[in-house]
Amino acid sequence: MTADLDSLSVLALYSAMAVYALAFVGFAIDLARRSSPPLVDQATSHSATLNMSARVGTAPTLTLPPQTTTETGATKPPARSTAARVATSLTVLAWTLQIGATALRGVVAERLPWANMYEFSLTGTVVIVGVYLGLLTRIDLRYLGTFITGLTLVLLGISTVQYYVPVSPLPPALQSYWLVIHVFVAIVATGFFAIGFALSFIQLASARQRETTAIKRLATLLQSLPTAEKLENLAYRVNIIGFILWTFTLIAGAIWAERAWGRYWGWDTKEVWTFIIWVLYAGYIHARATAGWRGSRSAWLGIVGFAAVLFNFGIVNVFFTGLHSYSGL
Amino acid sequence: MGGSSVAAIPLGPGGWLRWMWRQLTSMRTALLLLLLLALAAVPGSLVPQRSADPNGVTQYFTNNPDLAPILDSVQAFDVYTSVWFSSIYLLLFVSLIGCIVPRTIHHARALRAAPPRTPARLNRFDAYRHDTLDRPLTPAEITDAATRLLKGDRYRVIRFEQPARDGTAEASVSAERGYLRETGNLVFHTSLIGILIAVGLGGGFGFTGQRVIVEGQSFINTLASYDSFNPGRFFDPANLDRYSLSLDRFTVDYEQRNRKALGQPIDYTADVTTRWQESGKTDSATIKVNEPLRVGATDIYLLGNGYAPQITVRDPAGNIVFTDDVPFLPQDSNLTSLGVIKVPDGLAQQVGMVGFFYPTQSTLASGAYTSIYPDLEYPLLTLNVYQGDLGLDAGNPKSVYALDTSTLTQLTGGTTEVKSIELEAGQSQDLPGGMGTVSLDSVKRFASFEVHSDPVQGWVLLFSILVLGGLLTSLFIPRRRIWVKTSTTADGAVTIETAGLARGDDPRLQPAVSHLHERLLKALDMASAPVTGAAEPSPTPTGEKETR
Numbered sequence: 001m002t003a004d005l006d007s008l009s010v011l012a013l014y015s016a017m018a019v020y021a022l023a024f025v026g027f028a029i030d031l032a033r034r035s036s037p038p039l040v041d042q043a044t045s046h047s048a049t050l051n052m053s054a055r056v057g058t059a060p061t062l063t064l065p066p067q068t069t070t071e072t073g074a075t076k077p078p079a080r081s082t083a084a085r086v087a088t089s090l091t092v093l094a095w096t097l098q099i100g101a102t103a104l105r106g107v108v109a110e111r112l113p114w115a116n117m118y119e120f121s122l123t124g125t126v127v128i129v130g131v132y133l134g135l136l137t138r139i140d141l142r143y144l145g146t147f148i149t150g151l152t153l154v155l156l157g158i159s160t161v162q163y164y165v166p167v168s169p170l171p172p173a174l175q176s177y178w179l180v181i182h183v184f185v186a187i188v189a190t191g192f193f194a195i196g197f198a199l200s201f202i203q204l205a206s207a208r209q210r211e212t213t214a215i216k217r218l219a220t221l222l223q224s225l226p227t228a229e230k231l232e233n234l235a236y237r238v239n240i241i242g243f244i245l246w247t248f249t250l251i252a253g254a255i256w257a258e259r260a261w262g263r264y265w266g267w268d269t270k271e272v273w274t275f276i277i278w279v280l281y282a283g284y285i286h287a288r289a290t291a292g293w294r295g296s297r298s299a300w301l302g303i304v305g306f307a308a309v310l311f312n313f314g315i316v317n318v319f320f321t322g323l324h325s326y327s328g329l
Numbered sequence: 330m331g332g333s334s335v336a337a338i339p340l341g342p343g344g345w346l347r348w349m350w351r352q353l354t355s356m357r358t359a360l361l362l363l364l365l366l367a368l369a370a371v372p373g374s375l376v377p378q379r380s381a382d383p384n385g386v387t388q389y390f391t392n393n394p395d396l397a398p399i400l401d402s403v404q405a406f407d408v409y410t411s412v413w414f415s416s417i418y419l420l421l422f423v424s425l426i427g428c429i430v431p432r433t434i435h436h437a438r439a440l441r442a443a444p445p446r447t448p449a450r451l452n453r454f455d456a457y458r459h460d461t462l463d464r465p466l467t468p469a470e471i472t473d474a475a476t477r478l479l480k481g482d483r484y485r486v487i488r489f490e491q492p493a494r495d496g497t498a499e500a501s502v503s504a505e506r507g508y509l510r511e512t513g514n515l516v517f518h519t520s521l522i523g524i525l526i527a528v529g530l531g532g533g534f535g536f537t538g539q540r541v542i543v544e545g546q547s548f549i550n551t552l553a554s555y556d557s558f559n560p561g562r563f564f565d566p567a568n569l570d571r572y573s574l575s576l577d578r579f580t581v582d583y584e585q586r587n588r589k590a591l592g593q594p595i596d597y598t599a600d601v602t603t604r605w606q607e608s609g610k611t612d613s614a615t616i617k618v619n620e621p622l623r624v625g626a627t628d629i630y631l632l633g634n635g636y637a638p639q640i641t642v643r644d645p646a647g648n649i650v651f652t653d654d655v656p657f658l659p660q661d662s663n664l665t666s667l668g669v670i671k672v673p674d675g676l677a678q679q680v681g682m683v684g685f686f687y688p689t690q691s692t693l694a695s696g697a698y699t700s701i702y703p704d705l706e707y708p709l710l711t712l713n714v715y716q717g718d719l720g721l722d723a724g725n726p727k728s729v730y731a732l733d734t735s736t737l738t739q740l741t742g743g744t745t746e747v748k749s750i751e752l753e754a755g756q757s758q759d760l761p762g763g764m765g766t767v768s769l770d771s772v773k774r775f776a777s778f779e780v781h782s783d784p785v786q787g788w789v790l791l792f793s794i795l796v797l798g799g800l801l802t803s804l805f806i807p808r809r810r811i812w813v814k815t816s817t818t819a820d821g822a823v824t825i826e827t828a829g830l831a832r833g834d835d836p837r838l839q840p841a842v843s844h845l846h847e848r849l850l851k852a853l854d855m856a857s858a859p860v861t862g863a864a865e866p867s868p869t870p871t872g873e874k875e876t877r
Contacts (some may be wrong), residue, residue, distance in 0.1 A: 036342050161522045168590035172597050172618040237836060247800055260619050262537065262630040262781040264789065265528075266381050267409050272374040279367040283360055288834075290356045293643060301364075 006167055009104035010038040010160075013122070014190060017156055019094035020149045025144030027086025033081060033223035034143070058071050084142040095129045102126050105209040109167045113173055114183050117317060121159030124187045124313070131191035139234065143225050147198040158314075178256035190309055192242030193281075197306035199235035200299040203228045207296050232295065236288060239302055243281045250274055269320040273312040280305040339595045353420065354427030362421040369417050373408035374516075376400060380409065415783040422431070422525055429518045434497065436511045443487045447501040451828035456847040459826040466823050466853065468500030468815050474852045475813040478845060487611045501814040510833060513802025517797055523792035531785025533562035538780045543637040543654040544773040547575030549606075550627075570625030571606040577613075579634060579774040583704055592663065592702045599631050599776050616778070626782055633777040635659045635666055636686055638710055639770040642672050645763060648677025656685045656775045658730055663700040664688050669732045670712075673721050676764050681715040681732045686772075709767050712750040713742035745862060808832040811845060825849065 102122045106113035114123040132148045135141055170179075206228040209219050226234070253274065257262040265271060284305055287298035340348060352358055377385030386406050390397040404411035449459060453484035472488050479486045484504035491499040532642040540548050548554055552566045560566070582596040599616040603624050614622050619630045635657055642651040650672060657668030670682040689702035690709035698711065700872065715737035720725060740761040741792050742749035750767060810830045817823050827849065829842040 079553065157832065166587075168587065168593060168594045169584050172594060175596075176619040181673040181745075183579035233836065236834065244797070244800055247797055251797060254793070255790070258786065259621065260630075262628065262632075262779045264786055267373055267378055268381055269374040272370055276367045276370050279363055279370070283367065283642075286356065286360050286363065290360050292357070294361060316374070326339075 005104055005108045009101045009108065010164075012101035012104065013156065013160065016094045016097035016101060017153060017160075019090050019097060020153050020156075021116070023087045023090035023094055024146055024149040024153060026083050026090060027142070027149060028311060029148060030081045030084040030087060030142065031221060033083060034224040035217040081142075084145065087145055087149075088136065091129065091145065092133060094149075095126070095133060098122070098126050105167070109169075110215055111170050113189070115170055115179070115314055116165055117163040117170075118159050118165055120183070120187075120313075121155050121163065123184075124190060125155050127184075127187045128152060128191040128194050131188065132195060135195065135238070141195070143202070144195065144198045147201075148194070151194060172262055174255060178252060178257065178259070180253040182249060182256050185245050185252065189242045189245035190210070190313070192238050192245065193306050193309050194244060196235045196239035196302055199231050199238065200302040203231035203299045204237060204296055204303075206231060207299075229296070234303060235299065236285075239281060239284060239305075243278075243285060246274075246278055246281065250278055265286065269316055273308065273316050277305060277308045277312060280308055331630035350427065353424050356428075359421065359424045362417060362424060366414075366417050366421060369414050370408070370411050372405055374415075376405050376408075378408060379406050386517055395740075401806055408525070409477065418525075422522060423800065425518055428508040429515055433515055436508075436515060439511070440508055444485055444503040444505040444810065447489055447503045447814055448828075451814055451826045454828040454830055456829035456842040458828075458843055459824060460846070460850060462825065462853075463821070464823065464853075465821060466815075468498050468817060471815040471823070471825060471849075471853065472502050472813070475502045475849055478848055478852060479811065482506065482845070488825045490729060497816055497818050499814070499816040501812060503810070503812050505810045507832070509802050510806040510808040511803070513799045513804075513806065515799070517799030517803055520792040520799060524789055524796070527788040527792060528784045530585070531783065531788065534564060534785065535781070536560040536564050537782075539632070539777060540576070540780065541656050541775050541777045542576040543656060543775040544576055544579055546654070546730045547602075548778075551574045555780075570627060572624055573604045573606065574624070574778070575602045575604070576600075576776055578604055579776045581634070581704070581774070583702075586610055589787065592704070594703065597631060597634060597776075599675065599778075601629075626784070627774050628781050630779045630781060631776060632779050633659075635664065635775055635777075636688060636705075636708075636772055637775040638668070638684070638686055640670055640684075640710075641726045641768045641770055642670070642676070642680070642760075642765060644675055644765045645770075647766075648675070650765070652770075653772050654775070655684075657684065661700070662703065664703040665700040667730075669730055671721070671729075671732070673719055676760075677762075678716040678764075679719045679721075680760070680764065681717075681719055681734075681737055681854065682712045682767070683715070683732055684712045686710050688772075693701075705772060708754055708772055710752045711742075712752070714740040715752065716762075804834075807835040807837065807841075809835055809838055809841065811842065813845075816847070 036252065102119075104114050105119060105122065107114070108120075113119045129148060129152055132141065202222075202225060205218070206225065207220045209222045225231070253271070254264040257266070257268075259270075278303060284301040286297055287293035287301050330743075334517060345849070357442050366855040377389050379386050389406075400406065404413070408414055422705070441647060452459070452598050455688075468490070472490075476486050476488060479502065484506040485508075486502055486504045489501045489503065491501075534560060540554065540556050542548050550569050550571065552558060552569065554641045576599060576653055578598075578600040580596075580598045580600070581594055584590045584593045584595050587593075597618055600613070601616055601622065602611055602613050603622075604611045616630055616631045617628060621630045625628075636659075637654040637656045639652070639654045641649055644650050653670075657666035659666050666686040666688075668684045668686065672680040672682075685698065687700040687707075687709045688700055689700050689706040690698055691701040691707075693699050698709070706839060715732065715734055717737035719727075720733050720736055739745050741747045747761060750760075751768070752769035754769055754772055757766050810834065812828050814826045814828075815823060827842055827846040829838050831838045
């Protein structure tokens with residue numbers, strides 16, 4: 001019975017990954033469209049959109065006349081893109097499937113599904129996509145779709161191949177409500193940092209593009225995105241939410257460590273890296289208020305910060321010895 | 330004096346100090362120190378640390394005999410107490426203090442000061458709205474309404490009236506809010522200093538001690554009865570609470586249903602009794618992982634467990650020369666355990682034994698024994714016997730978990746071609762050479778406890794919560810100034826201008842200004858009557874926000 005449910009969970013996960021892959025393709029087509037040279041008149045623009053929708057396999061009736069080929073004679077690509085819309089819907093579908101997979105895993109295990117690397121990756125990517133979709137309802141971040149779905153696919157791919165373990169009970173050290181709080185908040189923080197990272201990355205590309213226009217298609221693509229300054233402000237807002245959550249993770253972790261190990265801080269490898277990440281993002285926030293460090297330099301700090309987050313998750317958990325080594329990996 | 334060059338003004342010692350202080354407390358230096366701190370923390374995760382993993386350090390020295398002393402000379406095994414790590418964070422905190430003291434003074438003044446004068450031209454701000462009305466409203470009526478609205482939004486408000494000039498009358502309201510943002514910022518940084526001080530000083534008053542207790546035995550909370558003890562710098566052993574702790578029972582639940590996780594421990598329970606020595610008051614309690622027991626000013630944590638076989642050695646006449654529950658250290662997840670028995674007196678020579686204990690013994694293809702399940706299903710004890718000098722008489726302290734075989738002769742097992750002694754529970758066997766007998770009477774469990782006292786950790790928690798609270802207020806409460814200005818021209822037209830200025834990151838300034846402006850028009854019951862209007866972006870976006 002449990003084995004059946006567990007394989008159902010894995011099946012749902014594979015389906016979710018397949019749909020994420022389709023969503024990735026959709027977002028990539030959207031980016032390709034953004035990077036194609038500006039269209040000259042309404043007629044060509046219209047037919048291009050129709051072609052696009054036919055290619056991704058949606059009903060042509062869905063295609064609305066592009067809105068931006070309006071007064072100015074279409075110097076920028078249409079804001080509404082069928083490819084991006086389809087990709088967003090697919091992402092929601094894949095996310096729903098993945099939530100099902102994760103919830104089933106929790107049902108089988110009779111506990112919360114984040115006690116080992118496999119489950120942590122599962123829940124982690126659910127939350128990253130969730131944060132992304134949540135932000136999407138307020139800000140148009142569809143240009144980050146390839147990054148988010150791509151990252152999710154890579155993480156899920158690695159974890160299903162490398163870290164899949166059969167369901168096992170929670171070891172006594174993890175039997176604490178702090179597992180719910182500490183780990184979950186850490187995952188949500190990671191979701192915000194991931195989006196901040198992607199924004200900073202585009203910001204850097206955008207700032208560089210201002211200097212060189214060597215790759216024409218890239219330049220066109222970047223012109224369709226918000227300006228570097230807007231991206232920087234957006235990245236900052238996303239990252240400070242991540243930073244607050246990370247601060248909470250650090251404090252909650254210390255409280256749990258005090259309960260479980262008898263000391264609130266002991267420079268365990270995972271504690272060290274959590275501290276390093278906290279300091280890096282503190283640096284990022286201060287950089288925005290430091291003369292000469294706004295703009296690209298602070299963006300680099302955000303990128304280094306997220307690299308440390310990934311390192312903490314992918315390398316420290318697996319290759320470093322410490323108290324945080326996950327059960328059965 | 331007519332110096333030859335502008336740059337040649339000599340700095341006296343005081344000048345140099347001031348220059349250095351200014352450098353240290355600059356934002357750029359603080360940022361560099363922060364990044365340096367992150368970088369300096371990295372090596373401590375790459376190399377084992379004495380504080381967290383002393384055995385790892387010993388192992389590292391064995392594995393890297395050439396590299397380890399070099400690393401040790403730069404304190405790579407004590408990164409977080411090293412001179413270089415400490416100097417980075419101390420410099421950072423000095424820089425921090427140098428930053429927050431003047432800011433606190435400045436903020437204290439700002440808290441009592443009135444909002445600044447209304448700027449002459451409001452249309453140079455990014456967040457700007459204006460409307461012209463044709464209703465005959467006096468400037469006072471408009472500023473009254475604006476004041477009421479702004480005060481309702483918890484702004485600090487001050488009004489300015491300008492005397493009429495060339496037929497125009499002008500009045501304005503200057504408002505500011507969000508002082509809590511800076512307060513939160515200062516609380517955040519001050520609390521970080523609080524944490525540093527609490528950790529630095531407070532660590533000195535506490536202690537940690539470890540002790541192994543076998544089921545049925547007890548431990549008295551005195552310095553001498555700890556297996557290991559790490560006191561803080563200012564700790565006084567006289568302050569140890571006078572109680573004893575006995576381990577009545579230690580229970581482990583193993584997974585038995587899930588085939589893929591068979592034998593995985595799912596619960597540890599230590600049933601204990603504490604007894605206060607003066608009052609004789611006793612209490613029964615349980616200690617679990619994640620559920621420490623508070624006794625007096627100390628917390629008692631369950632850290633580890635294992636088996637303690639009761640072993641008895643008799644001389645040829647049958648007199649008991651040794652009997653004890655000997656804690657064996659677990660070597661793997663199925664609790665194959667290693668222990669040492671030392672019999673210094675009573676036999677013809679001193680005898681040492683190295684034992685392996687298998688809770689559920691099985692034989693590998695190679696013929697070696699192993700344990701296949703952590704519970705006592707088929708327990709077996711094997712003993713390799715040594716005789717000679719145990720090295721105890723020199724008075725040097727020796728580990729009870731290790732046997733120095735350099736002055737001993739092996740009698741069974743290994744290369745001696747004499748089979749190791751094998752005992753099931755209740756069995757007895759002869760020692761080689763007719764020295765006597767050894768028996769395995771029973772097998773108990775032991776638990777290892779950590780006793781911990783940290784009188785300041787409550788302070789650390791308090792400061793941590795203040796850090797989080799300060800962070801939230803400093804990042805999410807917007808500090809902004811808003812001005813409403815009204816002017817009446819000679820022909821009776823009334824203009825209302827609303828402008829806002831963000832102090833710090835404030836993505837919602839524009840909507841806030843628009844919202845206020847519209848509410849003001851509504852309050853004046855004029856929403857329907859604007860002659861011209863709408864939000865126009867200012868022609869020259871050179872607001873104060875942009876100048877940096």
